Amino acid sequence: xxxxxxxxxxxxxxxxxxxxxxxxxxxxxxxxxxxxxxxxxxxxxxxxxxxxxxxxxxxxxxxxxxxxxxxxxxxxxxxxxxxxxxxxxxxxxxxxxxxxxxxxxxxxxxxxxxxxxxxxxxxxxxxxxxxxxxxxxxxxxxxxxxxxxxxxxxxxxxxxxxxxxxxxxxxxxxxxxxxxxxxxxxxxxxxxxxxxxxxxxxxxxxxxxxxxxxxxxxxxxxxxxxxxxxxxxxxxxxxxxxxxxxxxxxxxxxxxxxxxxxxxxxxxxxxxxxxxxxxxxxxxxxxxxxxxxxxxxxxxxxxxxxxxxxxxxxxxxxxxxxxxxxxxxxxxxxxxxxxxxxxxxxxxxxxxxxxxxxxxxxxxxxxxxxxxxxxxxxxxxxxxxxxxxxxxxxxxxxxxxxxxxxxxxxxxxx
Amino acid sequence: xxxxxxxxxxxxxxxxxxxxxxxxxxxxxxxxxxxxxxxxxxxxxxxxxxxxxxxxxxxxxxxxxxxxxxxxxxxxxxxxxxxxxxxxxxxxxxxxxxxxxxxxxxxxxxxxxxxxxxxxxxxxxxxxxxxxxxxxxxxxxxxxxxxxxxxxxxxxxxxxxxxxxxxxxxxxxxxxxxxxxxxxxxxxxxxxxxxxxxxxxxxxxxxxxxxxxxxxxxxxxxxxxxxxxxxxx
Numbered sequence: 001x002x003x004x005x006x007x008x009x010x011x012x013x014x015x016x017x018x019x020x021x022x023x024x025x026x027x028x029x030x031x032x033x034x035x036x037x038x039x040x041x042x043x044x045x046x047x048x049x050x051x052x053x054x055x056x057x058x059x060x061x062x063x064x065x066x067x068x069x070x071x072x073x074x075x076x077x078x079x080x081x082x083x084x085x086x087x088x089x090x091x092x093x094x095x096x097x098x099x100x101x102x103x104x105x106x107x108x109x110x111x112x113x114x115x116x117x118x119x120x121x122x123x124x125x126x127x128x129x130x131x132x133x134x135x136x137x138x139x140x141x142x143x144x145x146x147x148x149x150x151x152x153x154x155x156x157x158x159x160x161x162x163x164x165x166x167x168x169x170x171x172x173x174x175x176x177x178x179x180x181x182x183x184x185x186x187x188x189x190x191x192x193x194x195x196x197x198x199x200x201x202x203x204x205x206x207x208x209x210x211x212x213x214x215x216x217x218x219x220x221x222x223x224x225x226x227x228x229x230x231x232x233x234x235x236x237x238x239x240x241x242x243x244x245x246x247x248x249x250x251x252x253x254x255x256x257x258x259x260x261x262x263x264x265x266x267x268x269x270x271x272x273x274x275x276x277x278x279x280x281x282x283x284x285x286x287x288x289x290x291x292x293x294x295x296x297x298x299x300x301x302x303x304x305x306x307x308x309x310x311x312x313x314x315x316x317x318x319x320x321x322x323x324x325x326x327x328x329x330x331x332x333x334x335x336x337x338x339x340x341x342x343x344x345x346x347x348x349x350x351x352x353x354x355x356x357x358x359x360x361x362x363x364x365x366x367x368x369x370x371x372x373x374x375x376x377x378x379x380x381x382x383x384x385x386x387x388x389x390x391x392x393x394x395x396x397x398x399x400x401x402x403x404x405x406x407x408x409x410x411x412x413x414x
Numbered sequence: 415x416x417x418x419x420x421x422x423x424x425x426x427x428x429x430x431x432x433x434x435x436x437x438x439x440x441x442x443x444x445x446x447x448x449x450x451x452x453x454x455x456x457x458x459x460x461x462x463x464x465x466x467x468x469x470x471x472x473x474x475x476x477x478x479x480x481x482x483x484x485x486x487x488x489x490x491x492x493x494x495x496x497x498x499x500x501x502x503x504x505x506x507x508x509x510x511x512x513x514x515x516x517x518x519x520x521x522x523x524x525x526x527x528x529x530x531x532x533x534x535x536x537x538x539x540x541x542x543x544x545x546x547x548x549x550x551x552x553x554x555x556x557x558x559x560x561x562x563x564x565x566x567x568x569x570x571x572x573x574x575x576x577x578x579x580x581x582x583x584x585x586x587x588x589x590x591x592x593x594x595x596x597x598x599x600x601x602x603x604x605x606x607x608x609x610x611x612x613x614x615x616x617x618x619x620x621x622x623x624x625x626x627x628x629x630x631x632x633x634x635x636x637x638x639x640x641x642x643x644x645x646x647x
Contacts, residue, residue: 324496
């Protein structure tokens with residue numbers, strides 16, 4: 001393998017047979033190239049969808065109310081359903097063992113927010129401390145709301161990174177005061193959200209403080225919970241569905257809503273959705289792998305095919321070499337070494353070209369469902385080696401047969 | 415140099431069996447220039463192939479330079495071919511993507527000689543056949559006579575005991591044939607043992623001994639007055 005003389009012989013042969021070398025290389029390089037691109041976009045779709053989902057916890061159950069659409073027990077339709085603290089406490093207590101985080105919110109859309117001369121319109125919500133986990137908010141600076149902020153109705157605010165950038169530019173916002181509809185709140189934290197700018201342009205206040213300021217009484221706009229996960233995803237989905245139903249029934253009973261009134265109370269659980277999306281991602285991945293493996297198989301067959309042609313074409317040359325004193329093993333070694341060298345080189349070339357294209361095009365892809373298309377380098381390099389190994393194996397059979405041919409027969413070949 | 419006793423060879427094609435060599439006996443001493451003659455089907459090429467270890471006899475013994483040639487596996491046959499024999503073929507059998515120099519150097523590659531030494535030796539033998547200035551040309555750029563001279567240089571390069579030429583002039587015109595024979599005679603004059611298979615009388619008479627084959631048997635084996643090819647060139 002590491003015989004310089006033999007390598008020189010091989011390089012010379014390759015140099016003198018450019019078309020053959022090029023064709024072998026092309027089939028291998030394009031196979032790997034296509035595989036890399038496929039895997040890249042498969043991971044891109046996975047990243048995109050996952051990120052789209054990560055803006056909030058996937059195991060959440062949210063409760064929202066509107067007006068009733070059906071009359072029930074003598075009550076007119078069109079009645080507005082208002083959730084209260086007691087609803088939240090009742091649900092939290094009843095399902096305590098199944099719930100992980102719980103938060104109630106009181107929100108003000110389009111809150112006028114100002115810091116010094118900078119102003120902006122942001123969604124302002126009064127929430128509970130658990131909201132941090134439900135929203136998947138990452139604290140960049142300072143802290144999130146805590147229980148004492150709630151208990152003492154402190155006038156503090158946690159702002160999204162977008163809000164911080166708009167109002168504070170490069171200034172450190174912690175302990176500065178922002179005004180919301182003229183009331184001053186002290187900034188105690190800045191958060192990031194994997195959901196991006198839209199999710200980062202909100203301001204969170206303690207639920208109690210928000211209600212005090214905007215005459216909320218003990219009203220709640222909506223409630224959000226997360227369900228405790230279990231190791232078994234299907235089981236968690238089932239539990240999530242059960243709790244969703246139970247909450248809906250409890251609230252309908254308490255607020256006297258027709259059981260078939262779907263508009264008045266909406267309880268959504270995202271875990272079910274998540275399950276659908278994850279199984280979709282799995283399907284997409286499986287399809288891409290299938291196509292990828294198909295490509296590799298086609299590549300292997302291609303290499304094997306070319307090897308057979310090469311051996312056929314070189315039968316006479318092999319006869320000459322044998323007449324001049326080549327032993328069979330040196331014939332096999334010559335053909336295989338040449339094949340491995342070409343497939344390896346072109347495989348790596350295809351790999352680099354594919355990775356390069358992903359590197360250049362990847363960041364330009366502006367679709368919420370495709371993000372950072374990239375390939376695990378180890379997977380890619382493994383496939384190159386598999387292709388080379390399989391190609392060499394495919395080439396070994398004709399090479400072996402060629403080495404077995406009697407020189408007298410090979411010499412007669414025209 | 416070569417001793418052959420009672421050599422038999424048959425070819426089997428399906429149910430048919432073709433008895434090609436039916437008991438050949440002959441010896442060649444060192445420095446001889448022998449031609450093997452016969453019409454097609456007489457078994458002359460088969461004999462040469464067996465002598466060249468490209469094919470194996472069914473029966474009989476073959477001794478080359480006091481080495482019994484029998485039960486060869488491919489590896490040993492390859493080594494013997496490389497060490498003992500130089501081949502010249504009717505259709506030249508040069509590797510078409512290699513230059514004249516590289517073709518001549520190829521048997522030396524299988525001898526395990528370094529690249530530098532290979533080139534030097536190959537250049538030396540190319541010069542000997544008068545093609546020094548053609549060393550970097552591909553076979554396709556050479557005439558038939560030149561190709562055969564490259565092939566002769568290649569056969570000589572590994573410094574074999576015996577040179578085996580199978581119809582070396584078969585693909586050449588008369589003038590070129592005589593040039594090639596002149597070269598072969600020159601090499602023989604230096605002491606090399608050479609066997610030439612031919613079916614042309616004039617070529618055969620340029621050797622020193624003619625062995626006539628018919629239907630797998632030697633019918634005549636006689637020394638002749640050598641005609642020098644030089645006078646026709």
